[in-house]
Amino acid sequence: MADIAVTRKQVGVRERGAGPLLKRLLGYTALVFFALIFIMPFVLSAATAFKSLPDIQANPVSLVADPAYGGWTTEGVEALNSSRVNLPRWTFNSVVVTVFVVLLRITFGSLAGYALARMRFRGRGLIFALILAVQAIPGIVLAIPRFMVMKELGIINTYTGMIVPLAFDAFAIFLMKQFFEQLPRELEEAAALDGASTFQTFTRVMLPLAAPGLIALIILSTQGAWNEFLHILIARIGRPDLATLPVGLAGLTAAFGQAQPWNTIVAGSLITIIPIAIVFFVFQRYFVQGAAASAVKG
Amino acid sequence: MNVSGGSGNRPPRSNLEEEKTSTTLKPPALGRAPHRARLDKREPLLGWLFSAPAVLGLIVFLVIPIVAAVWVSFRDWNGIASIFDSESVGLANYRELLTDDGVRRTDFAISLRNNLYYVLGVVPTQTIIAFILAVILNQKLLKGKGFFRTAYYFPSITSSIAITLIFVFLFQTNGAVNRVLPFQDIDWLDNARGVIHNFLGVFGVEGPAFLTENEFMGLELWDWLAGPSVAMVAIMMLVTWTSVGTFMLIFLAGLQNISPSIEEAAVVDGASSVQRFFRITIPLMRPTIFFVVTLGLIGTWQVFDQVYAGTQGGPRKTTFTPAYLIYFQAFTNSKAGLAAGIAVILFAIIMFFTWVNRKVIRDTGDF
Numbered sequence: 139m140a141d142i143a144v145t146r147k148q149v150g151v152r153e154r155g156a157g158p159l160l161k162r163l164l165g166y167t168a169l170v171f172f173a174l175i176f177i178m179p180f181v182l183s184a185a186t187a188f189k190s191l192p193d194i195q196a197n198p199v200s201l202v203a204d205p206a207y208g209g210w211t212t213e214g215v216e217a218l219n220s221s222r223v224n225l226p227r228w229t230f231n232s233v234v235v236t237v238f239v240v241l242l243r244i245t246f247g248s249l250a251g252y253a254l255a256r257m258r259f260r261g262r263g264l265i266f267a268l269i270l271a272v273q274a275i276p277g278i279v280l281a282i283p284r285f286m287v288m289k290e291l292g293i294i295n296t297y298t299g300m301i302v303p304l305a306f307d308a309f310a311i312f313l314m315k316q317f318f319e320q321l322p323r324e325l326e327e328a329a330a331l332d333g334a335s336t337f338q339t340f341t342r343v344m345l346p347l348a349a350p351g352l353i354a355l356i357i358l359s360t361q362g363a364w365n366e367f368l369h370i371l372i373a374r375i376g377r378p379d380l381a382t383l384p385v386g387l388a389g390l391t392a393a394f395g396q397a398q399p400w401n402t403i404v405a406g407s408l409i410t411i412i413p414i415a416i417v418f419f420v421f422q423r424y425f426v427q428g429a430a431a432s433a434v435k436g
Numbered sequence: 437m438n439v440s441g442g443s444g445n446r447p448p449r450s451n452l453e454e455e456k457t458s459t460t461l462k463p464p465a466l467g468r469a470p471h472r473a474r475l476d477k478r479e480p481l482l483g484w485l486f487s488a489p490a491v492l493g494l495i496v497f498l499v500i501p502i503v504a505a506v507w508v509s510f511r512d513w514n515g516i517a518s519i520f521d522s523e524s525v526g527l528a529n530y531r532e533l534l535t536d537d538g539v540r541r542t543d544f545a546i547s548l549r550n551n552l553y554y555v556l557g558v559v560p561t562q563t564i565i566a567f568i569l570a571v572i573l574n575q576k577l578l579k580g581k582g583f584f585r586t587a588y589y590f591p592s593i594t595s596s597i598a599i600t601l602i603f604v605f606l607f608q609t610n611g612a613v614n615r616v617l618p619f620q621d622i623d624w625l626d627n628a629r630g631v632i633h634n635f636l637g638v639f640g641v642e643g644p645a646f647l648t649e650n651e652f653m654g655l656e657l658w659d660w661l662a663g664p665s666v667a668m669v670a671i672m673m674l675v676t677w678t679s680v681g682t683f684m685l686i687f688l689a690g691l692q693n694i695s696p697s698i699e700e701a702a703v704v705d706g707a708s709s710v711q712r713f714f715r716i717t718i719p720l721m722r723p724t725i726f727f728v729v730t731l732g733l734i735g736t737w738q739v740f741d742q743v744y745a746g747t748q749g750g751p752r753k754t755t756f757t758p759a760y761l762i763y764f765q766a767f768t769n770s771k772a773g774l775a776a777g778i779a780v781i782l783f784a785i786i787m788f789f790t791w792v793n794r795k796v797i798r799d800t801g802d803f
Contacts, residue, residue, distance in 0.1 A: 158577055165578050172569060173587045182612060183602050199615045250490035259483030265491055272498040274790045276738050278759040279783040282766050282776045283501035283508055286519050306493030336482050365595040367741050375767060384597035388745040400605050407598035418593050425593060
């Protein structure tokens with residue numbers, strides 16, 4: 139992505155005079171305008187989290203706390219650990235779900251991805267066709283019958299029910315298959331000549347070489363599992379204490395009725411956003427890669 | 437793409453982009469591996485052993501549910517007892533949704549109407565804004581484009597619920613949006629008036645008899661023509677805001693595929709930048725535009741998270757969508773069989789657009 143500018147600069151199509159200047163000005167105006175629209179909600183939320191409720195009522199757009207209403211305050215943030223808002227518990231649940239979903243996804247994804255990329259066996263084409271087919275099924279359509287399956291398995295309202303169905307992700311298999319296919323075959327052949335079993339070749343040789351793919355999968359799965367809403371909502375429908383951050387937050391506006399504690403609500407929202415934001419800014423190129431892969435998946 | 441929305445769009449997985457920009461994620465040809473010596477004669481067994489956990493899980497949590505959805509839709513299941521204790525009711529759930537007079541059919545009609553307007557609003561808007569942003573970001577004259585690209589894309593990767601709550605805060609009657617906009621305060625999320633009704637009201641049109649006396653699926657024709665409610669418009673803005681970045685990335689990748697020599701030739705021929713945009717850029721980008729539009733259609737028919745956290749279907753059911761109605765009927769009304777019926781119908785709608793989308797990809801071969 140970094141070379142967007144470069145590719146066209148080389149061509150040397152040049153315009154001179156007032157045109158480029160005006161164009162540049164218009165271009166930057168549009169870019170800055172949209173940047174404000176995309177960034178300001180986060181900035182305003184960050185300020186609001188540390189304002190008092192009367193201050194928020196009186197000055198909803200202000201980015202600084204008004205001393206007339208007590209100035210900056212942490213009362214909104216402190217209320218994140220209260221009877222109706224159990225943010226520590228939600229965070230714990232989010233971490234548990236995310237960690238296990240990611241671990242299981244990379245395990246199942248790399249095993250199946252390797253088999254599909256490198257092994258020849260009857261039914262391989264069928265499995266790949268199955269993966270392509272289930273990729274397109276929307277979560278909302280699955281919600282009711284999946285709830286039914288989990289109910290019959292007795293895993294509704296358990297961590298197992300929240301985690302295990304999310305562990306099976308066609309995209310994860312697809313992604314790992316892609317990465318294994320790029321690795322040179324000679325490596326496996328060399329390992330085999332050295333007497334390594336297929337499983338040893340997989341764990342000791344191929345898996346380490348597929349590390350970039352694993353990292354991409356870990357990052358994208360972390361984002362997906364952390365933000366997951368519908369499945370968690372339904373999988374623990376009778377257990378408020380098993381809510382993750384998105385599920386707990388989603389219940390807040392209903393829980394408070396008319397008097398919404400906006401400082402607390404936006405603080406909770408930002409706390410949900412920040413971990414993924416950090417992952418995003420550190421590993422941006424993986425998101426772009428993942429985006430590419432999902433476009434392929436269509 | 438969050439296309440979803442994710443849940444917006446719970447768009448299908450909302451991150452996408454064309455591959456040219458990044459490394460090598462090209463879909464491999466389906467078929468057998470190239471010939472080579474078999475390294476391990478237990479390979480067929482090991483292949484199944486390696487694939488078994490994933491295949492088993494996909495069958496239990498994806499294949500069986502999707503098949504069972506059809507089965508459940510023919511049963512009177514309340515979602516509380518075991519499905520095996522429920523009775524088969526034939527087509528009763530579908531009749532309740534499509535032909536029998538009553539609140540269930542009216543609710544379903546309302547949800548279809550709402551989602552239809554939602555799609556008509558969101559898909560063109562997000563496509564056009566994303567395209568414009570991509571074209572601007574593709575200008576060689578501008579610097580600092582990486583920063584802007586990141587800023588636009590960032591909302592797409594955040595929690596749909598957290599973003600929705602922030603928007604609910606911004607759209608309060610005495611909130612930031614009303615303070616910034618130069619109009620009278622609008623009660624965004626509590627306003628059930630359809631915007632087309634509002635518009636016609638300006639000209640004194642308030643439900644002519646031939647529209648209020650006739651109905652389709654239990655909903656007056658006049659109500660079919662209401663347009664999205666003001667509350668739905670707020671949700672449409674929210675979803676557009678979150679999904680634009682993703683589609684912008686797809687467009688940007690497409691624009692980079694246009695050979696600079698084409699544009700160079702046009703400049704030499706004296707084409708103005710406006711001419712180049714309409715005669716060169718848009719025609720060459722047509723496959724990408726189709727791709728983005730179909731992804732948008734797939735995603736916008738699944739909108740759930742924003743409705744759940746933003747409006748809970750209100751005010752006066754004007755943000756009900758089929759996706760939300762599935763949840764509502766199953767878990768609020770204990771009509772899980774009926775909900776499965778909605779899911780089957782919604783699945784048909786989404787699969788149609790998925791089919792179109794894949795056909796676009798196949799026909800152009802660009803993705």
